[in-house]
Amino acid sequence: MASQNNKPHYLVFFCIVFLSFTLSTSAQVGIGTTEPEAMLHVKGDYVAPVTGENTILDENFNSTTIGQYPNQIVNSRTSSCPPNAWVVTNSPYDRTGCSACTGRMLNISSDEYDCILDATAFVPFTTTGTSISISFDYKIFRGTYNNGNGRLIFLLHNEDDTTEITLQTVETNTNTSFTTTLGVVPGTNYSLRFRYTGEWDYGATVDNIKITEEAVSAPGAYAFKLEDGTQGPGYVLVSDADGNASWQPVSALRPVSNDSSGISLNTGSSEEIRKNLELLSNLKNIVREREIVLETENERIQTLQETVNSSNLKNKP
Numbered sequence: 001m002a003s004q005n006n007k008p009h010y011l012v013f014f015c016i017v018f019l020s021f022t023l024s025t026s027a028q029v030g031i032g033t034t035e036p037e038a039m040l041h042v043k044g045d046y047v048a049p050v051t052g053e054n055t056i057l058d059e060n061f062n063s064t065t066i067g068q069y070p071n072q073i074v075n076s077r078t079s080s081c082p083p084n085a086w087v088v089t090n091s092p093y094d095r096t097g098c099s100a101c102t103g104r105m106l107n108i109s110s111d112e113y114d115c116i117l118d119a120t121a122f123v124p125f126t127t128t129g130t131s132i133s134i135s136f137d138y139k140i141f142r143g144t145y146n147n148g149n150g151r152l153i154f155l156l157h158n159e160d161d162t163t164e165i166t167l168q169t170v171e172t173n174t175n176t177s178f179t180t181t182l183g184v185v186p187g188t189n190y191s192l193r194f195r196y197t198g199e200w201d202y203g204a205t206v207d208n209i210k211i212t213e214e215a216v217s218a219p220g221a222y223a224f225k226l227e228d229g230t231q232g233p234g235y236v237l238v239s240d241a242d243g244n245a246s247w248q249p250v251s252a253l254r255p256v257s258n259d260s261s262g263i264s265l266n267t268g269s270s271e272e273i274r275k276n277l278e279l280l281s282n283l284k285n286i287v288r289e290r291e292i293v294l295e296t297e298n299e300r301i302q303t304l305q306e307t308v309n310s311s312n313l314k315n316k317p
């Protein structure tokens, strides 16, 4: 009984579907618009995706209070050492001048007789991405007493699980910049650490610490998307002879005439793709100019032929 009761509903449904197909053969379809101006009119707002570098730590110590640096761990220190371990100062300690450091900077020194020092300064930060770039300027200056035993170690310390990676150990007189890029776990608390050890040696300076990461991409908004497996960066939508469309690399559009045989198209950066499109446009213009010349020549040939025919008729005996 239930199936009999549903019959009228099925009939209405099929009628609607039939009418929809009949109307659609001539109707204009709008997606994102109620007033389509073509058989298929897709309307939307384009919003470019957000990419780029995100600075997650930028410390030049210029606004940091002068005195002992608050973020540090002093593992060992004899009483003969200078009053503090890592300190923020207006200028480097004597003979530890760091050429790229300016304004206030982070300093440490063990330049006192019998001073044995092991102290670690650190700057905390939290990641959101999977890769970070670290850079800073530094100098370590080692004396000749005790054969110059000062040592500066750069560490990436995971504050959540206390694991630690040694980025570099410097045990020679050095005045330069440090840069590295490495993988991290998103959402993790880290600290970049500077461990100095020295026994009656001069000291070290650090400044201009910068940690960046690729910004978390915000997806763009598009009016049209065809995701059929042929898509690729910089690809263009191409039709075959029957109108079937697929995405193709710009290089697939290479002209096949003799004139273009020596031309090579590059793919890759957006600048290369722009140049390729410009090259294709120029080639199209050349082809069009030659078509115009051929048309003119054909007209001349036709005129000459008519003249010859006319002349033949007149000269017939």
Ligand SMILES: [Ca+2]
Pocket (backbone or CB within 6 Å): 060, 061, 062, 101, 102, 103, 104, 105, 207, 208
């Ligand atoms: Ca500074």
